[in-house]
Amino acid sequence: MRKVTFPHMGESYRTFKMLLNDLGNEVILPPRPSRRTLNLGVQNTPEFACFPLKILMGTYLETIEMGANVIVTSGGVGPCRAGLYAELHKKILHDLGHPVEMIVFEPPRLYPFNFIRNVYKLNPCRLSIKAIIECIKRAWRKLQALDNVEKATHIIRPRELKPGATTKTYKKVLEWIDKAYTTREIIDAETAALIELDNIPRDPERLVLKVGIVGEIYVLLEPASNLEIEETLGNLGVEVERSMFLTGWTRDNTWKETVEGLTVKDAAKPYLPELIGGHGRDSIGNTILYSKRNFDGVIQLAPFTCIPEIVARTILTSVSRDYNIPVLTFFLDEQTGKAGMTTRLEAFVDLLRRKKLQAPDNKLLTASTF
Amino acid sequence: MKAYLGIDVGSVSTNIVVQNEAGKIITGLYLRTRGRPVETIQAGLKETARLLPENTTICGCGTTGSGRYLAGVMVGADVIKNEITAHAVSAAHFVPEVQTVLEIGGQDSKIIIIRDGIVTDFAMNTVCAAGTGSFLDQQASRLGIPITDFGELALQSNNPVRIAGRCTVFAESDMIHKQQMGHPLKDIINGLCEALVRNYLNNVGKGKDILPPVMFQGGVAANAGIRSAFQRALDMEILVPPHHDVMGAIGAALLAREELGISKRSTRFKGFAITELAYQTSSFECDGCPNACEIAEIYEENRVIGRWGARCPRWDIV
Incomplete structure (x- = not known):
């Protein structure tokens, strides 16, 4: 069998x-x-x-x-x-x-x-081919629902009043989407999940930092391989936006390149006009786009010994200087310890917070600066 | 007199300082952690309490270092901060115009880039601990030289030999090789200092814009040989602050003062009485999922006050 x-x-x-x-x-x-x-x-x-x-x-x-x-x-x-x-x-x-x-x-x-x-x-x-296309369409809708719900947690987690509430709700609503089968059910489950997440009590006053995450696809998409960095950052009061989701990546690689994909390529052009394999060029392009969208910082995740990301990292030093956006890189493998990562993340978040508070147009200078 | 307590529990040393409202250091202790952070913190606090003037009240407490969470729950810290922020704050406290901080401790080394009083970039050693205090310690004891004389000996050399500094094991083999060839000890030690500085600048300092004033702090800053090797490599003056070995703890105290000043809370510091309490640590493997996290716990008088090591909130103390 x-x-x-x-x-x-x-x-x-x-x-x-x-x-x-x-x-x-x-x-x-x-x-x-x-x-x-x-x-x-x-x-x-x-x-x-x-x-x-x-x-x-x-x-x-x-x-x-x-x-x-x-x-x-x-x-x-x-x-x-x-x-x-x-x-x-x-x-x-x-x-x-x-x-x-x-x-x-x-x-x-x-x-x-x-x-x-x-x-x-x-x-x-x-x-039949028609039936297969139907199945793929429905699966695609489910994948989109999963991505959309995950994106919502990235926005809600740093603002939650009760620590851990978002993660708990997220685990619960994932099961709803998991059970949904027909397209109708998937859409309903997604809507219910988003409403449930939206009901988590939040602090609207909190100073939330925005960090973009770039890097190699596997370590970006599998939280177990990046020591749950998105959750850790959320708990430190950081809203993360990941540059890659399975739906986006699949669209770029199946029928034709998307507008988003081409924008990233274009943005990276002055620094890296070639495809160097993996997601090196995307890391550079996305960092530039995050900076243009006024993000506070960027974190690059890469597997240890990953050549495309090593090349990208070297170039990101110039990007960081030219666009005035702090970039922190983590190389991950089985030797990576969570304690070391936490220390660096805490320091990075302190750096971003202080930078934001010192910006001339900021009125929050009375709040804790470090 | 109002005062603030700062504790930095590192891999090699545990440092405790008490600072008055004006930022003056009243007491500063540098103790060896010796793998027993709980006992060291208790002994250090006992000693600190003895050294303090009669009328001192601790109205804020901060912890930092790799043992910051442990120390934090033990003493009741108002802020628990990472070492990078703590070192940057204390450097800027002594030299407000500082632009670069080099810090080499027992097991990690960092570089912090500061512009206009804000940290703009930092790096820590990632895959290798070559060139940190522990290695120097180990080499000093292998050669039978007190670590305190290590730097002075290096300064007597005019002809440093080239030592491979990328990896401590290879550095040691290379040192032994040079010593068997008959190079004088002072030249080998000076060569080691240069190798460590080269390694630091090529790894931790890679791609960083090192501008003066440069401050050098952490336990290794006491080593005149390393300091002088930095000066030669960077062609800049390297400032070593008077309390270079306890800068992290000073930063923690400053951060506690700042935090309480803003939040207008009163301190959570439990008082020096905790030196008399019984603390116990234990650990176990969680059987909740195949991650098998190693959970460490600390008990204060049979009550759990802290737990670490879990990758999920199962063992969090609310």
């Missing part, structure tokens, strides 16, 4: 589960990456490979234990080694004695036949 699994990326698994089930697959849900996942991943991957390779390897081994034998993942084009990880994972897993089948999705815009072939492989129910 074929049992299908896929990488864990934030809350997106709820959508993938529904879509794969609809096409008639039995799904093994990937568990949230934990210390055990990391240990398994680190044991079975080269040390100098980057964090996503390790964490995904751990996830695959955990799901294989649970009975999975088909792995669906994404490939990639462009000069970033993550595009090869699916093949590498396959080789390592086969070496370890797990004869799993790997189904690798390349950007359909560039590889339409790969896309059709893969969908065919994952369609044991033999649904």
Whole structure:
């Protein structure tokens, strides 16, 4: 019996589960990456490979234990080694004695036949093309709902009166969206979720800082890999806006590039006219756009040894100076300790708060400046 | 007399200062943490209480350093602040026009860039602790030289040897290699100072705009050899403030004063009586999810006053 699994990326698994089930697959849900996942991943991957390779390897081994034998993942084009990880994972897993089948999705815009072939492989129910499109549309709506609800928590968390209220409500409303099946139900669940979040008591007077988050896709989208940085920042009174969501990224890479994607490319042009792989150019472009939108600061997240982000970081030094926007970089891997990150985040938030309060047009100078 | 207490619990040292309303340091203690922060804080507070003039009242208390949360719940701190902010505040307190702060402590080193009195950028060592106080300590004891004489010895050298400073293990091998070749000790030590400074400027200081006045603080600032190596490398005068080793604690005291001045609250400081209380720490592994967080707890007289290490709010004390 074929049992299908896929990488864990934030809350997106709820959508993938529904879509794969609809096409008639039995799904093994990937568990949230934990210390055990990391240990398994680190044991079975080269040390100098980057964090996503390790964490995904751990996830695959955990799901294989649970009975999975088909792995669906994404490939990639462009000069970033993550595009090869699916093949590498396959080789390592086969070496370890797990004869799993790997189904690798390349950007359909560039590889339409790969896309059709893969969908065919994952369609044991033999649904018609029309029915498949229906399923994908519904899954897409669910993914959007998940992203929209997550975005709302980023705005509400720094303003909440009772610490932890947003996270608690978020966990609850995610289940509502998870249960929704038809498009109607998904839209209703999303609306109910947004209303529920909006009902969290907030402090409208609080000085809230705005920070943009840029960097590599996996460490941005999987909170377990970035030590829940968004939640930590929210608790420090910072509204975060992440430059990448699965819906946005997918749109940029499936049919055609979006206006948003092209704007980022354009913004980065004076500093980096080339695609250097991964999301290096996006990190630069988005930092510039955040600065133009008067954000207080930017945090760059990157897996340790990630070349595109290392290049971006070097360039971000000039961007930070030219646009007068503070940038803090974290390189993440299994060695990253939360204590060190917290200290740096606290110091960064202090820096931003003081900078904001000293701005000439600010009337809040009487409040705590440090 | 009104006074403010600042406590900096670091990896190597625990520093306690008491400052009066005008910002003058009344007492300043530099104690070795020796892996026992709770005992060290209690001993330090006892000593501080003894040194204080009769009529002193502590009307504010701040903690900083890697042990800031532990110290904070023990003493009842009004502010618990990270080391970077604390060091920046104290540097600006002594030299208001300061633009760069170099700080090297026991296990971490930082650079803080300040413009017009505001921190505009900072960095901390990330992947490696080469070039921090612990390593110098270790080398001094290997060579049988008191750490206090280390810097003076380096200053006597005119011909520093080149030591690989990227990694402490390789630095040590390189030092041994140079010593077996017959280089004089003072030149090796001076070479080590230069290597550490080079490593610091290439890692922590990379891409930072280092402008004068530059202040050098933290325990390692006592080392004249490192200071002089910084001076040569940057071609700038390096200021070492008189209380360089307790600057973090001073910053914490200043922040407590500022905080209470704004919020108009009275202090939460529990008083020096806490030196007589029994504190106990323990830890356990949470079994709530596969993360298996290691939770540490601190008890004051059989009552839990603090818990750390969880990645979720399950063990938070409300």
